[in-house]
Amino acid sequence: MGRYLGRKLAIYLLTFFFxxxxxxxxxxxxxxxxxxxxxxxxxxxxxxxxxxxxxxxxAFQLDLPLWQQYLNFWIALSxxxxxxxxxxxxxxxxxxxxxxxxxxxxxLLPAIxxxxxxxxxxGAMAARVRWLDNTLLPLSYILTATPYMWLALLLAWALGHVxxxxxxxxxxxxNIRPHLSWLFIRDLLWHWFLPFTSLFLVMFGGWAIxxxxxxxxxxxxxxxxxxxxxxxxxxxxxxxxxxxxxxxxITGLALQLGAIVAGTLATEIVFAYPGTGYxxxxxxxxxxxxxLQGCFLFIITGVLLxxxxxxxxxxxxxxRTRLGMTGE
Amino acid sequence: MGxxxxxxxxxxxxxxxxVRALEGATFAVSDGEIMxxxxxxxxxxxxxxxxxxxxxxxxxxxxxxVLLDGQEVPIWDMKRMSEFRFRRISLIPQYAMNAxxxxxxxxxxxxxxxxxxxxxxxxxxxxxxxxxDLVQLSHExxxxxxxxxxxxMRQRVxxxxxxxxxxxxxxxxxxxxxxxVSTQRAVCEMIVEFRNxxxxxxxxxxxxxxxxxxxxxxxxxxxxxxxxxxxxxxxVILRSPHHPYTxxxxxxxxxxxxxxxxxxxxxxxxxxxxxxxxxxxxxxxDRCPVxxxxxxxxxxxxxxxxxxxxxxxxxx
Numbered sequence: 001m002g003r004y005l006g007r008k009l010a011i012y013l014l015t016f017f018f019x020x021x022x023x024x025x026x027x028x029x030x031x032x033x034x035x036x037x038x039x040x041x042x043x044x045x046x047x048x049x050x051x052x053x054x055x056x057x058x059a060f061q062l063d064l065p066l067w068q069q070y071l072n073f074w075i076a077l078s079x080x081x082x083x084x085x086x087x088x089x090x091x092x093x094x095x096x097x098x099x100x101x102x103x104x105x106x107x108l109l110p111a112i113x114x115x116x117x118x119x120x121x122x123g124a125m126a127a128r129v130r131w132l133d134n135t136l137l138p139l140s141y142i143l144t145a146t147p148y149m150w151l152a153l154l155l156a157w158a159l160g161h162v163x164x165x166x167x168x169x170x171x172x173x174x175n176i177r178p179h180l181s182w183l184f185i186r187d188l189l190w191h192w193f194l195p196f197t198s199l200f201l202v203m204f205g206g207w208a209i210x211x212x213x214x215x216x217x218x219x220x221x222x223x224x225x226x227x228x229x230x231x232x233x234x235x236x237x238x239x240x241x242x243x244x245x246x247x248x249x250i251t252g253l254a255l256q257l258g259a260i261v262a263g264t265l266a267t268e269i270v271f272a273y274p275g276t277g278y279x280x281x282x283x284x285x286x287x288x289x290x291x292l293q294g295c296f297l298f299i300i301t302g303v304l305l306x307x308x309x310x311x312x313x314x315x316x317x318x319x320r321t322r323l324g325m326t327g328e
Numbered sequence: 329m330g331x332x333x334x335x336x337x338x339x340x341x342x343x344x345x346x347v348r349a350l351e352g353a354t355f356a357v358s359d360g361e362i363m364x365x366x367x368x369x370x371x372x373x374x375x376x377x378x379x380x381x382x383x384x385x386x387x388x389x390x391x392x393x394v395l396l397d398g399q400e401v402p403i404w405d406m407k408r409m410s411e412f413r414f415r416r417i418s419l420i421p422q423y424a425m426n427a428x429x430x431x432x433x434x435x436x437x438x439x440x441x442x443x444x445x446x447x448x449x450x451x452x453x454x455x456x457x458x459x460x461d462l463v464q465l466s467h468e469x470x471x472x473x474x475x476x477x478x479x480x481m482r483q484r485v486x487x488x489x490x491x492x493x494x495x496x497x498x499x500x501x502x503x504x505x506x507x508x509v510s511t512q513r514a515v516c517e518m519i520v521e522f523r524n525x526x527x528x529x530x531x532x533x534x535x536x537x538x539x540x541x542x543x544x545x546x547x548x549x550x551x552x553x554x555x556x557x558x559x560x561x562x563x564v565i566l567r568s569p570h571h572p573y574t575x576x577x578x579x580x581x582x583x584x585x586x587x588x589x590x591x592x593x594x595x596x597x598x599x600x601x602x603x604x605x606x607x608x609x610x611x612x613x614d615r616c617p618v619x620x621x622x623x624x625x626x627x628x629x630x631x632x633x634x635x636x637x638x639x640x641x642x643x644x
Contacts, residue, residue, distance in 0.1 A: 226427035229382040230490070231413030232444045240429050247431070319431055319473045 008311050012304050019304075023296040024073050027289040033062060034086040034287040060086070060290075073293075082297065083290035087282055093294035096279065101298065103171050104275040106192060108264055111199035112253075118200075119207025120249055124242055126208065127215035136208060143205025148263035152198040152270040159194060166194045169272040195271045199264060203256075210252055214245035247318050254310040257303050329397040330358040330530050331380075331497050336392030338379045346388070347603045349375040351554045353392070354629055355637070357497070357547075362523055362531040364545030364562070366538055366577075370600060372554040373534045374422070377499040379403060380532075381417045396496055414445055418495035418528070422502040424486040428474040435470030438489055445493070452492065459488045459527075463518055480511050487518060491527045498528040504540055516544045538581055542566060547635070550574050553600050553611035556629050560636040570638045573612045610640070618642055 035056040039049050057063050060083075061072060076083065082093040123140075126133045143151075160168035172178065172187045218224060218241035227237050268277030276295045283292040315321050334354050340347040349372045357363045365373045375387065380403060383389055389404035396416060402408040421427055429437050438456070439449035457467050463484040474482055483503070491498060500519060504512040522528050533545060541548050542562060549559040550573065558571040569575045576596045598615035601607060607614060613623040622641045629639040 222421070222423040222426040223429045226419075226421055226423075226486070227429075227441065228384070229378075229413065229419045229421065230441060231410040231415075232441055233410070236440055236444050240432065244429070244431055319433075320475055 004315060005312070008308065012308055016300065016304055019300045020077070020297060021070075023293055023300060024070060026296075027287070027292045028066070028069075030284075030287060032287055033057075034289050035060065035062065037287045038086045038089060060084075077297075082294040085283075085288055085291045087286035087288040087291055093290050096291060097276065097294050097298055100274055100276050100279050100295075103268075103273060104264065104277075106188075107195055107199065107268070107273065107275060108261070111196055111203065111264075112257075112260055115200045115203035116207050116249070116253060119204045120211045120246065122204070123208040123211025123213075124215050124238075124245070126212045127219065128238070133212070137212065140205035140208040140212075143201050144209060146202055146205075147266070148199060148202050149266035149270055151202055152195065152267045155194050155198050156270060167191050168194065171274050191271075191273075195267050195273050198270075199260075199267055202263065203260065206256070207249065207252075210249055211245060214248055215241050218242075218245045247314070250310060250314050250317070254307050254314075257306050257310075261299055261303055330356060330361065331532075332356045332393075332395040333380075334393045334395070336376070336379065336394065337390035338375055338383065338392075339388050339390055340375075341386045341388045342604070345604055348606055349387075349554050349603055350379065352626070353556050355549060355556060355559055357530040357532060359529050360523060361546050362519065362533055362544055363559075364541030364548040365532055365534045365551065366536065366541055366548055367551035367557075368536060368600060370553075370603070371551045372603075373536075373551050374501055375554075376551070377419075377501050377532055377534045380497070381409070381413055381419050381499060383409075414441070414490075414495070415493050416495055417497045417499070418490045418493070420487055420490045420498065420500045420503050422505065424483040424503055425479040425506065426482075427486050428482060430474050433471060433473055434477075434485060438470070438492075441489070442492075447493070456488070456492060459492070462521070462525075463488055480507070483507075483515070484518070487515070487522075491522050494527055496529045498522070498531045499534070500531060501534045502536070503533075504535060504537065512540060513543075516540060520544050538566075538577065550577065553606060554603055555611055555626075556637070556639055557612070558636075558638050558640075559629075564636055570632065570636070570643055571640045572616050572618050572642070 035053055038056065039053045042049070042052070044052065061069060064072070080094070082097070085091050085093050085096055088096055122132075122136060126136045156168040160166050167173070167190065171191050172184065173191070176184055176187055178184060215238075219237065221241075221244075224237050224241060227240070264275070265277030265280060267273070268275045269281050272278060276298060279291060280295045282288070283295060333356070336350060336353045338350040340349055351372075353376060365376065367373050378384075379387060379389070380394060380401070383403050384406070394401040394403050396412070401412055401417070428434060432440070435449075442449050442452060456470075460467055460469065465481060465484055465488070469477060469481065469485060474485075477485065487503075503519075504515055507515060519531060519533060523531055533541065535541060538548075545562050547559060547561050548565045550557045550565070550571070552573050558565065558569065558574045560569075565574060566578060569578050573596075576594070579594045580596060582593060596615060601611055601614070608626075609624040610616070610619070610627050613619040616623070620641070625641075627639045627641045627644070629637050630644060631637050632643055
């Protein structure tokens with residue numbers, strides 16, 4: 001087990017290194033630079049703007065050679081310093097991300113977990129109830145093929161704009177300040193419903209299809225047939241099939257995490273939901289290298305951590321992985 | 329008392345019609361008898377074996393009766409069959425090596441299966457351990473996952489599980505087909521040993537390998553294209569087969585001491601018929617050297633001498 005985790009950890013560290021390097025590089029490959037955008041926004045006299053511009057370039061160390069910027073970036077990162085945002089100057093990037101992260105978690109965790117659980121249950125049921133199979137399966141195929149952003153637009157238009165049941169922007173009403181009260185929580189949930197539903201539905205379809213196919217495969221497996229021939233009740237056979245069909249679904253969750261996070265970004269932008277996705281859009285539009293880096297860094301870390309957790313869970317639930325590790 | 333099968337007909341339902349895989353089988357297997365069921369692929373031997381325990385679509389029950397110790401076995405009723413499966417009629421499947429749930433410890437799986445039949449695992453554990461000793465498996469296997477065992481060990485585990493409740497009838501379906509010859513021998517000896525110790529009463533041993541049946545079977549029943557062809561004590565069927573198909577089948581076996589470089593091994597010309605729309609009457613007649621007009625009717629499976637049944641018009 002220790003060796004397995006050690007090897008996994010090494011792979012994840014390497015992935016982290018490359019991902020962060022790319023994360024640092026990509027904003028710098030964009031045309032233009034953040035200081036120009038920042039100074040332009042101030043609408044100063046040309047000579048003052050020039051002075052300010054050269055000052056900021058030195059302050060953000062954008063005049064250094066690229067390799068030195070890269071080195072400085074790692075040094076700052078090791079101290080937990082992600083720099084100062086140019087868009088929301090002079091707020092530190094860390095503080096901005098801290099404000100956004102709760103909204104990401106509020107949206108992502110329930111959407112991922114609930115869709116995974118509900119999708120698996122529904123898929124397992126569809127595998128044995130014919131009418132459910134005939135209705136749920138085509139629906140799931142449509143849902144899973146839907147881009148997150150498109151379904152989000154559709155829901156915002158139908159339930160928000162036409163029916164007027166739900167708000168289509170923000171995490172809470174503009175006239176309420178975040179505080180702990182039933183009024184605020186209700187308002188929060190009311191704003192949360194549409195983005196959550198759009199994410200939930202798309203993911204649900206994928207999990208339901210996967211589970212349904214896996215269960216059918218497992219019910220056809222030799223061990224299921226043997227149990228049936230020996231008169232084991234369907235309950236026991238289904239229980240075995242479900243447990244075994246869950247294993248690929250756990251792997252699927254690990255593989256899907258990256259895509260899910262990307263989907264959340266689009267959803268947050270559609271609903272102007274103040275999570276990291278929304279920040280990324282703002283950072284790109286304002287050429288805010290540091291904020292963009294910070295947001296991606298947060299996503300990279302989150303996805304890698306989640307994957308690592310799933311690796312551990314997988315080793316715990318599948319004896320074949322566990323035994324394969326010691327048997328090597 | 330043993331097993332009695334009367335006029336059993338089982339077809340497969342397919343999109344292009346019924347595949348007539350088992351046509352009016354009537355035979356008996358007595359207590360303590362190991363009956364070898366032989367025939368080439370697709371002759372219906374597995375259909376016969378499975379229909380006695382687990383008649384699942386697309387298999388379709390058409391007619392016939394099955395009596396075990398004088399009691400009617402409702403093979404057409406999946407639900408009522410649950411009482412018979414495992415306790416009275418059991419199966420060692422063709423895929424015995426993969427018959428165990430890969431993610432469950434073997435002991436836990438056995439306990440789950442026994443609990444489903446209302447048997448307490450702890451009560452039966454001493455007997456289970458004795459039987460593991462008998463097939464030379466360590467008691468440790470109960471605490472292991474199937475992947476920790478070799479294929480041969482897994483098969484022995486399945487043999488022990490299938491016979492754990494001392495069934496009256498055991499169906500062993502091609503259990504030696506995927507094994508090397510020395511393991512085949514060990515498996516065959518186990519089947520005989522299980523019978524001798526009274527773990528199982530009657531056994532139907534399905535195989536396409538006549539030479540194995542010679543070693544372990546008391547009687548051999550030969551099938552061709554869904555029809556019973558001949559049943560007789562092993563010695564009789566090997567020394568003096570009566571049905572032309574059995575004769576040609578026996579003649580096609582290699583014999584010790586014969587150099588096949590000089591004498592070419594005999595085969596049976598032609599191929600078995602498609603069972604979707606077979607010839608009426610005896611299905612062997614288009615390959616049969618002695619066929620005549622009457623063969624267009626189905627020949628009855630008659631007893632020409634005690635314990636020797638043949639379905640051929642030449643014998644009547």
